[in-house]
Amino acid sequence: MNLFQLRAFDAVAKEGSFTRAAERLFISQPAVTGHVKALEAHYHVLLLRRGARTVSLTPEGKQLASITHALFGLADEAHAWLEARREVLSGQLAIAADSPQQVMPLLARLREHHPGVVVQLTLGNAQSTLDALLAEQVDVALITTAAPRHGLHLQPLAASRLLLLLPIGHPWAGCPAVRVAQLEGQGMVLREPGSMTRQTLETACQHAAAKPQVMLVVGSREAVGEAVAAGLGLGVVLSGELSPDPRLCTVPLLGEGLEQPHMLACLARRRELKLIRTVFELAG
Known part of the structure; x- marks a missing residue:
């Protein structure tokens, strides 16, 4: 069974037009026509009645359409599910902070939007938090009054x-x-x-x-x-x-x-890593 032929037939059945079916599938109209003709020829069945401006389903076409609608409906649902999963982040993120009151709302937003991310949180003073980031022991740090320096990306938060x-x-x-x-x-x-x-x-x-x-x-x-x-x-x-x-x-x-301002910080060379970038976006 040729799924390309079935997909072309299904699109024509849904759209009632070879032209709109071609637009739906992002292929040429002759390609759609060829797929449907090949399907009918292979199984020796007439599925569509072609008029000057309209296309209608034969009784056999209606029966097949009920099957292909269900088949490709499930395929479209699977595609949508996979696309949604591609946007879900997962993995481990190490964060150091010198203020639990400032970091906890950020972690709550991260959990809400990306529950698959496992966070390891280290609390300390400003100096130990900065040291952990510079030593690459953590991915992101929330620091009070961090001074700008080469290789450090800073984003102001609250004060x-x-x-x-x-x-x-x-x-x-x-x-x-x-x-x-x-x-x-x-x-x-x-x-x-x-x-x-x-x-x-x-x-x-x-x-x-x-x-x-x-x-x-x-x-x-x-x-x-x-x-x-x-x-x-x-x-x-x-x-x-x-x-x-x-x-x-x-x-x-x-x-x-x-x-004193609170700053979200990471190493500048790691700023565009997807998980780190997401944390900065959530911090706003």
Whole structure:
């Protein structure tokens, strides 16, 4: 059985015209005519009645058309399914981030659009996140305040502002804002030196000529929150990075250089890899 002949007949039966059937199949009209004639000649059956301007089905043609419509309908359905699957991404993607609050919505969009992608997420501070990307331990990194450099592709995302973290009963808890200069001599709980929140605070304090006292250094924002709640000192956190805690409150800081952009980064030479490009597109 010649499927090309059957496909040509099916197209003529659907379109009621050799010309439109040829357009449907992207072949010439003589080719369609030849396929149908060959089919009829091979099986010694008349399938179509050809008029001056019209084409109609014989009873045998109607019976065959009911079969070919089902046959090629399934073929078209299979083609559509395969085309859709070709657009579905799969594989593994390694991401490093210094802000879980910023990266999780991006991962949620990735899961929604491409559920076949398996993500390995590494959380750390800004320096360790950048180091992991430059060492090619991860494919994509979400970093706070990454400086442009050769070989690094950066895409700005949102921006956060440094807030003062206080225990709920602190005298400043009800203030609309606190100036960085007021941190002079205040006991502080800070992240490790590679943390962007610490670097941002230290830079702002230099501008304001303020010298707070570092009372405790911890390795995570969660630990900062626990230490501040325990009365071990004041802390700082970027807006949007603190989970609700009835023991704590935040107050805006006033000073220079307190706003920090979040950047999505990859190695420039890997920017056009399909999976990495998709992540950047989803990030918007």
